[in-house]
Amino acid sequence: MPNYCTECGGSLVWDRKLRMYSCKSCGMTFTETQLSKARDRKFDREDDEDGQRRRRHSEYLDWWTSSKDKKRE
Secondary structure (H helix, E strand, C coil), rough: CCEEECCCEEEEEEEEEEEEECCCCCCCCCHHHHHHHHHHHHHHHHHHHHHHHHHHHHHHHHHHHHHHHHHHH
C-alpha cells in the first residue's frame, strides 16, 4: 500500500477504530481497497507511458534503418 496520501502527498496512518488510513496533512480517509485501486492506476499509467516510449523508439529505429537501406540501393 502507498504510505502517502493520493490527494496531498502527506503521510498516512492506520486507524484501527475506523479500519481506514487517514492522512496526517489533509485528513482524508481511505480504505485499503481505495488505496489499492489508486496504486494500480498509478502503475498502469507508468506502464502505458513506458510502452509508448518503447514503441516510439522502435518506430524511430525502423524508420532510421529503412532510410539508410534506401540510400545504399
